[in-house]
Amino acid sequence: MTTSVVRWLSRNDVAQTNLPFASALEVVEATLRDHGNGAFENPPKIGVHPKHDAFIHAMAGWLTKQRRAGLKWLAGYSSNHRIGLPNITGLLVLNDPDTGLPICVMDAAYLTAVRAAAVSAITSKYLSPPHVDSIAVIGAGLQGLYHVKMMSLIHPAAEFQIVDINDSAVRRLVEQTNSAATVVHVKEAEAAIRTADVVVTATSRLEDVAFRFEWVKEASLVLPVHVRGWSQDITTASDVLLTDDVEQFKSYIIATGSPYGDISRVLGSVSDVIAGRVAGRCCNADRIAVFNVGLALHDVAMGSAILDIAEQHGLGTIVSY
Template identity: 25%
Template sequence: MKILSNADVAALLPMAEAIEVVDAVMRVVSAGGAQLPLRHAVPVGGRNMMGVMSGALETPHCYGVKLLSLFPDNPARGLSGHRGALVLFEPETGGAVAMMDAGLLTAIRTAAASAVATRALARPDATRLTIIGTGEQAEHHLEAMLSVRPVRALHVVGRRAEKTAEFARHAAARYPALTITHGIDVQEGVRGADILCTVTSSATPVVMGDWLEEGQHLNVVGASIPVKREIDDKAVLRAQVYTDYRPSFFAQAGEIVEMIKAGTLDEAHLKAEIGEVLAGQAPGRQQREAITLYRSLGVTAQDLAAAQHVLTRAIEDGRGQDVHF
């Protein structure tokens, strides 16, 4: 078995490669080439949870399980809010062939999934990006959006002015060609944006449908369990909605679960899985003025494909620690 650290994952899963890995596996998911039980969340004290995600893929042929601790107060300690491990198995004999850091892998594949959706749904000339949230996912989403659209201006919105300004300074140092502004007013951040990424841990809506403008594309990412939501009902109703995986969408997207239960939304409002759009089986953006929304829940298929990519590259490059059980 190969043991691969955070540093190994960082070196072996650059964003450009992660985007293509996720693009390919989402086509597999929508073609029925994956077994994906819904995420199981276990409370472990206070706001903390452990997520258990398992699955199997036909292409690449592998299966595995991800165990991820979700500790929202960790960033205040200088730690990632997502910590854990992914174990990858080979399908010939069922042996475990790799274990790797799951925190960074999750962050990269999540941002890569938003990039895949943005590449498929956002207007090609989208240049103005707003990121709502200032944590680890915000950093990776910035890199991901810059990889697929000609972004020239970034506006960052956060709850705390000091942390938001710090994020903006860091982004300016890394991407000096960007025009960067920041603030704590979400509505101001929505105004004039071409692409919006919500990457918060909010349990209540931070983006309102009344604020949205024609032609915008939204990646709604931060709320991955039914008790959380980042957008209000009107945002859902105004948008052409896409997702990664239908079963997750209808069981775990808080706003969708609530709206269907209330009778204000039916399942037909979902346009398609993103894999169906990528494969040409469903349309993406059909009008320049349309508002498109990608509701990301995160599926194990993305983790497995990314992990298999990391393992393949680790073998090629001789990285990681070999351990015999």
């Protein structure tokens, strides 16, 4: 039998590829265009839930034009920080579309954080109000950091109001932004949300309501990184309600027992806006909410970009199987 090989990319290997954030934004936008044009397969994620505050999801994607296929196996354990472990862990497997053989297995924690922030940034590019002066980021963890870095590329003149109960986390975030953005620490989420043109809630999974949609001012864009945490009227009082994939969002809401009982007003996806099928922001005063649950397509596309760089620079370990 012929021996096959696969490239293993550890977390350090993935970091060493140093995928430019601008390139990540280009990958995400191109993938959303493919999604909007129907050039994809992205079945709703399936998963198991070993604990009430945890999930392990399988996310498969196939990009027809790019000829990229793969699967991400992602775990989210919100209590892991108590034992010194990351909340999000996972692996991405990329396959040869002609033979089906795996060609790469890589750590998926970094690319998950980067692609989630890149999706928010591209969403903001198309749906934010005409002038963005203030962006509220609730949560100063890894997602908060990457959202500041990505969003600052789309809105370079905006001030970022960071909300976190942990002062040292905010200080670390400021240090790691390398002065690429103007960052201020705001103590209360309500104060930040009431003045923000774009609101990103980048906390870990929340069981209780922490943010009220009534705080959101006219013309603002709301981007929850996790589904929970907002008052129920985010789905009924928003002027426009969108998601990244309507079928997957509805499936996810049912499977996870989301607190949002009425999702009938979901107008379409972000890619529908990019493709011109949905107007998106019809009025400057519209309050828009977008639930980006996470597309496997973005993981496959970004993982493929990381693999290309790794192959060019000989990164990773080649394993025969």
